[in-house]
Amino acid sequence: MALEVPTAAPGAEDSTDTLLERITRQLPHLRRSEQRVAAIVLDNPVGAVHFTMAGLAEAAEVSEPTVMRFCASVGCEGFQDFKIQLAQTLALGLPVTHSSISAEDSAGDLSEKIFDHTISSLDRARRTLDADAVEAAITAVLGATDILFVGFGASGIIAQDAQQKFPLFGVPCQAPEDFHQQFIAATMSGPRSVTVAISNTGHTEQTLIVAEAAKKAGATVISLTGRTSPLSELADIALVARTFEDTDVYTPSTSRLAGLVVVDVLATGVALRRSPEHTAAIRRMKSELASMRQGVAVAAEPENLAEEPES
Amino acid sequence: MALEVPTAAPGAEDSTDTLLERITRQLPHLRRSEQRVAAIVLDNPVGAVHFTMAGLAEAAEVSEPTVMRFCASVGCEGFQDFKIQLAQTLALGLPVTHSSISAEDSAGDLSEKIFDHTISSLDRARRTLDADAVEAAITAVLGATDILFVGFGASGIIAQDAQQKFPLFGVPCQAPEDFHQQFIAATMSGPRSVTVAISNTGHTEQTLIVAEAAKKAGATVISLTGRTSPLSELADIALVARTFEDTDVYTPSTSRLAGLVVVDVLATGVALRRSPEHTAAIRRMKSELASMRQGVAVAAEPENLAEEPES
DNA sequence: TATGGTTTGTAGCGATACTACATGGAGGGA
DNA sequence: TCCCTCCATGTAGTATCGCTACAAACCATA
Secondary structure, eight states: SSSSSGGGGGTOOOTTHHHHHHHHHHHGGSSSSHHHHHHHHHHHHHHTTOOOOOHHHHHSOHHHHHHHHHHHHHHHHHSSHHHHHHHHHHHHHOTTTOOOOTTTTHHHHHHHHHHHHHHHHHHHHHHOOOHHHHHHHHHHHHHSSSSEOOOOHHHHHHHHHHTTTTTHHHOOOOOOOSHHHHHHHHTOTTTTEEEEEOOOOSSHHHHHHHHHHHHHHTTTEEESSSSSSHHHHSSSSEEEEOOOOSSSSOOOOHHHHHHHHHHHHHHHHHHHOOOHHHHHHHHHHHHHHHHHHHHOOSSSTHHHHHHHBBO | SSSSSSGGTTSSOOOTTOHHHHHHHHHGGGGGHHHHHHHHHHHHHHHHTTHHHHHHHHTTTOOHHHHHHHHHHHTSSSSHHHHHHHHHHHHHHOOOTOOOOOOTTOHHHHHHHHHHHHHHHHHHHHHOOOHHHHHHHHHHHHHOOOEEEEEEEEEHHHHHHHHHHHHHHHEEOOOOSSHHHHHHHHTTTOOTEEEEEEESSSSOHHHHHHHHHHOOOOOOTEEEEEESSSSHHHHHHEEEOOOOOOTTTTTOHHHHHHHHHHHHHHHHHHHSSSSHHHHHHHHHHHHHHHHHHHOOOOOOOOOOTTTOOOO
16 A cells, blocks of 8 residues: 555545544554554543643654654644644544543533533534535525424424524424324425424434325425434435434433534524515514513413523 | 733633633733734634744734733743644634624535534533532432423423433423413422423523422422523522523524533433433333334334433 | 565754843833 | 833744654565
8 A cells, every 4th residue: 555645544534524533443544653642642632732742752652753654644734733633623522432421420520521522513513514405405495385393302302492493484383292293284285385304313203204294295305314314315405414323321312402503504594595674573573572581571471472582 | 010921910811711702801901012913813713723923923013922922911821822722712613703694604604603603602601510510400309209390482492301301310300381380380399399490591580480489389499591690599509501692683592502411411410320220221211212213113102102312 | 584565763954932131112200 | 301111022042843854673475
């Protein structure tokens, strides 16, 4: 194989991956001494940020040029670049693939780990989300007369949240929780209806049934999944937000979060492209909601009036 | 004041802030030439990462030591450290305070900005969340016989999500959407009940009423807010997850996301401290849910059986 | 064991970050 | 207004760092 640049190995420069992922993936393809460097870095990534090249070389018991070659092998321009990329990876926090959750963790450790994992996961979703698909989804929604959001479990939460954003979407939105209701709504879709089907696995039987019903009724189906799957295949527009999988029982699901952000993107994109009058209406609603919330108007329970922004 | 280190100015080394925030805050207190450096960095933070000291000095039309002094003034050890910290800040993405959303943005720009903003916001929440409060909340829930989650609008979404995590909490959880139902549930609380009251502003009238009712009934009240507020004052345990505020109409609310992650932390913390049998039960549930979801059992609609993990 | 190539280390160079010191200029008091 | 003081800024110099060209060592194969 190549002489000084075995880096040409599978996808070393793929910037959709974080540096630590790349190191881990490249590990077996590295030379022995470079593996020693990798081991030091992976063992204590946080400490490695403040290493100087000489320091890292000494710690790994190799020469400085070896460290250089290691940097090149994992897709960095040089040692400087390596340090910056490492720092950036670390800023997101380590996904639990690198630091797992244990029963001995203090509350502080725990929250740090879970936040880190969530942020890394969102970072991954950000890197892998297809902008063209988002564009297509926005366009589809702009032409819609009504939107149906469906999902079960955690994906149902995303559907509920999306439904709350109807002021931004500007057209009637529904997100029934009951499977039968979902099916009925899907069947009643027209050609200018949009159905957003949400399922992280993309395999959920019921969601597939509803999506198929909507499609048969002529609606445009947008899928929101965590990977390519039967649901994304079935959909007219497939939004895929990849996150880190749950590695053990205690790793909280991060796909919900990514899904929520994708819905945010969708809703914002749609609202931005609507008329200035629409913007004005949203602004008015937001300010009135703020004053209402503090009890200026307490005549009736107003929770159904406008639930969009947070309380 | 100090001669070479005017850095002693208010909170320059406060690591709960990101570097760009610190620069912005320190800006008026900096010397004129240092302000020029700051201007260059703030103007194009992304490009600044690859600057060399000489390059940055030239760009700002100052000498190298001035750049050094600037680094010190914003709480960095040196130029190297400055670059690393800047890189880390950038890795999170810029909150919309630095790059705002506009109607001309492409779908790609838009999703990048919103993801960036969300991630920065979660980073802020991560930095400001009080570990002791989390610990106290975990302990409180461990001693509870039942949990009530309340919130309206986006905070209601968090409550719904939390309710779905009842397998982790290990005790009955409810999260009624209706204000009256919430009030009734709160009033029926016992001394070993826990009520988690969620409101980003911490001012929402109805949430306050419910929290107060729960407290009067003898329950332990945990608040989950975005700032110290009437609700957090009222609560026995106050969880505060600070995020970046919505700067304009189109900035999606990120407080929901932070709230969800805090609930994740809480649920995970509680589950970790429960018995091994409990863990085993969760593991069993998760695997059976996975097979059920793919249609192995389709006799009845099973959406109420176990909605915890994502679908 | 000899010989090809690959892996690793040595030596040296230019550039970089950092420090000690000197100069320039603004502001205040007589 | 002039001088003096103090603070801001730049100049000169140095140790160190990152990087490259080259040589030695290693391993495998014939």
